[in-house]
Amino acid sequence: MPNLKAIRKRITSVKATQKITRAMKMVAGARLNRAQQRILALRPYALKTQEVLQSVADSMREHAEDEAAKVDPHDPDELFHPLLEYRPEKKVLYVVMTGDRGLCGGFNANVNKATDRERKERESGERAAEAEFVTIGRKGREYLQRRGATVAQDFPGLYDGLNLEKARQVTHFIVSNFENGTYDAVYLVYNEFKSAISQKTTVDQLLPIPKSSEKADKNDKNDKNDKSDALKAEFLYEPNPRALLERLVPMYMDISIYRALLETQAGFFGAQMTAMDAATRNAKDVIARLSLAYNRARQAAITTELMEIIGGAEALKE
Structure with missing residues (x-):
């Protein structure tokens, strides 16, 4: 027969845990609202900055290829910026962004698994290169x-x-080490915030600044190229392309890192709120099951005692 004292103690313990998870859910929800507002306000600006920079860089690359001209770093009218330089990837840096705490479901584990997968591919795959890491968040570092x-x-x-x-x-740290040749490419690994219950693990190339991506669908790709070509034809560079890049590239780097950090922060609070909500509901179910088991055990104990009393009374009559 189950021990009534042990069941009562277990119910008390689960109720205390439920109070903690409910409080953590409320705190994560409040922080999520602020973090969500910040990332939703920054994201359009970050994406437009990236779009403009990639468009300008692509236009200049095409111009240099058409003219078959060698880029002269001392000519202000030529395309030259060290963060646009493509070179063989012999040493790669991954910037890994996770949370400092757990209790957030698979949020940290998803980033860690993606990082480990990238590391193994670099060590043994076709893109063989030495991989090093910059960590932001205790879980990723450990x-x-x-x-x-x-x-x-x-x-x-x-x-x-x-x-x-x-x-x-x-x-x-990233720019200084890329410019001096310590790393040939830099990638961001983080969770992109979609909603409170959804985060997408993303591996983005940060340096060298990537070229504009194209759609897989051929018709969409052609339409996109036509629009892009029309857009590039309207660009006027003042005072010159190099000066424009020197202003755009640092802005793009700062905004890209800041955006990834905000995406990670909002995603963490969303994942934690979802995990604590599930834990609170699970605790409620556990309490209901334990209460039922407690009532059944108590009823069985009472029935046993009654049977013993009745049996004793019958024995006295005889």
Whole structure:
């Protein structure tokens, strides 16, 4: 027969856990609202900055190819910016963004798995290259350290009071090491915020600044190219293309890192709120099952006692 005292103790424990998960859900929900507002406000600006920069860079690349002219870094009218330079990927840097805490479902695990998959492909695949990592978030750092990966730099506590200045700390490290040739390419690995219950694990090329992507569908691709060509024909560069790139590229880098950090932060709060909501509902179900088991055990104990009393009374009559 189940121990009534043990069941009561278990019910009390689960109720205490339910209070904690309910409070964490409310806190995560409040933080999610603020984080969601910030990323939804920044995302259109970040995407438009990327679109303009890629369009200008593509236009200049095509012009250089058409003219078959060698890029002269001292000519202000030529396309030249070190962050646009493509070179063989012998050493690659991955910027891995996870949360500092757990209790958020598969949020951190999804980024860690994607990072590990990229690392293994770099080590043994066709794109064989040495991979190093920059970690933002304790969970990603601990995961990579346990697997013996090379963590070149860690940025702890970046999500506390997150702003553009903190994002520039990461940008400075990345840009300086790419320009001096330490790394040949830089990729971002993070969770893109879709909704409170949905985050998409994303691996984006950050450096060198990628060319504009094309649609898989041929008709859509042709329409896009026609519109893009028409748009490129209207560009006027003042004072010159190089000066424009020198202004656009740092802006693009800062905004890209800042956007990825905000995406990660909003995604973490959404995942945590969803996980704590599920935990609260599970605790309610557990309490209901334990209460039913407690009532049944109590009723069985009462029935047994009654049977013993009745049996004793009958024995006395005899």
